[in-house]
Amino acid sequence: MKWYFSDNAPIYAQLVQQIKVGIVTGGFPPGERLPSVRDLATEAGVNPNTMQRAFAELERDGLVYSQRTAGRFVTEDRAMIEQTKKGLAECHIRQFLESMDQLGFRREEVIALLRQESGKEELGNGGSGM
Amino acid sequence: MAVLECKHLTKQYGHVTALENLNFSIEPGHIVGLLGPNGSGKTTLIKLANGLLTPTSGELLVCGAAPGRETRAAVSYLPERTSIPLWMTTTQLLDFYQDFYADFRRDAAEEMLQHLNIRPKQRVKQMSKGTREKVQLIMVMSRAAKLYLLDEPIGGVDPATRDYILSTIIGNYDPEAAVVISTHLISDVEKVLDEVLFINQGRLVLQSSVDQIREEQGVSVDELFREVFKC
Structure with missing residues (x-):
């Protein structure tokens, strides 16, 4: 590790x-x-x-x-591990949203940007499979 | 009982005051960083603790006793400069430590030397500066002492060797013993320390745990040091 x-x-x-x-x-x-x-x-x-x-x-x-x-x-206790995983994800998301706030993005813009980026990733993945 | 305790400890060299009215104690199981700028009194304090110097006033106790024959048997000291005899081979050095110190764990020392690929017949003279420092630290940490006094143990060595030296310290000290590390290289040792002592111009400026500093001040010990001792 x-x-x-x-x-x-x-x-x-x-x-x-x-x-x-x-x-x-x-x-x-x-x-x-x-x-x-x-x-x-x-x-x-x-x-x-x-x-x-x-x-x-x-x-x-x-x-x-x-x-x-x-x-x-x-x-x-796998439920507790799953809960911890969610907790860690929420923590990352809060930090991310804070940074986006600092950059001056509104929530809708952030969500739109996220969609756009994850769309790019999907395209990227599809491309590599060919 | 505290492994090291200072009560109103003062040391003067003629008219120069090297340490002034120091009061603190170090508990067993703790790894303590002795931090301060050049000339702040770190080496003087270490030399007082191992009996190479005597206090001008106040007292210093090692496991409840003033430095002397008994405390010397309980203190393992790494001086600022490498001091192992150059003409000796590794095996002779092991014999030497075994003769001098009843608490020397020869098997532990041999294992670490082997891990570093240092041959038994190799002479200290033939070793690089970094290797000499590693060998001396191995000797010092292979004693089952109550107090380890390490004066600049990572000063002249590369970052990989620093990591090795620090993990040797973590891996070898007894939870009943205490380790005092004097250094300027704070960011390198910070994670290894329980607490830090800041000294400046012979006075104790701060005694705190590393995580307490990070929690309360939101900065690392390294950053705090730079703030406190800003030139």
Whole structure:
């Protein structure tokens, strides 16, 4: 897994976000055991206490649960994973709309532009199939 | 108990005050960045903690005791300049550390050296600057110490080596131990730190956790440093 960090948000929050992405995209499949705090911290190049804090937050959300001796596991509740996926999408959309607001687009214009762009993509895909 | 504690710590060199009335403590399990501009007192503080210097007034305690024979056994120190003997081979260096330090984990050191493809018969003299720094850090981190004092551990090395050094630090410290890293390269170490100490002209300006700074100020430690120490 590749880890990215920006400068303006707490590191633990960015870890939570990226592990969530890992869970919804199947990088960490439902019911699967997660790597240990130290291994994942070493991989991401972050402080183990920060990784611990991220795990604690994911546990509070219910996406991850720990079994005293066996370690930490991804939830098997697929509805919750689906819900998380939707939540992440909404978050991206809000950020996108904010940027479009800043550029001065009205909602109808944004939607029209989206249609136009995704139409181009479909054409592009059709083209490549030939 | 705090691994490192300073109470009204002051150090003067003749008329020059290097550190003035420092008060702070570092808890076990924490990786702490000691950050400040050139000449702010970082190296003086590290030298006081390992007993190479003595305070002018106030006190500094390592695991509750003033620096001395017992604390030296608990402190693993990486000096600013590479100080491993040039004529030694890697194997001789391992023997040397094993003789000197009862807490030296030779198997851990050998594993890391092997991982870096450093041959047992290779002499320190034949190694590049970056490799020497890596080898010395491996020796320092292979001790099961209570306090690691790393003075500019990533100063002269390339970014890939920096990553290796930082992951060596994360992978090797004991949750009961504390690590103090002094550096200017804040953006490189920021993610690895629990908290930071900003010192300027011998005074403690700020002690805070990295995520607290990001949460409350909305900027990275690197940016905050640039603001606080703007020339």
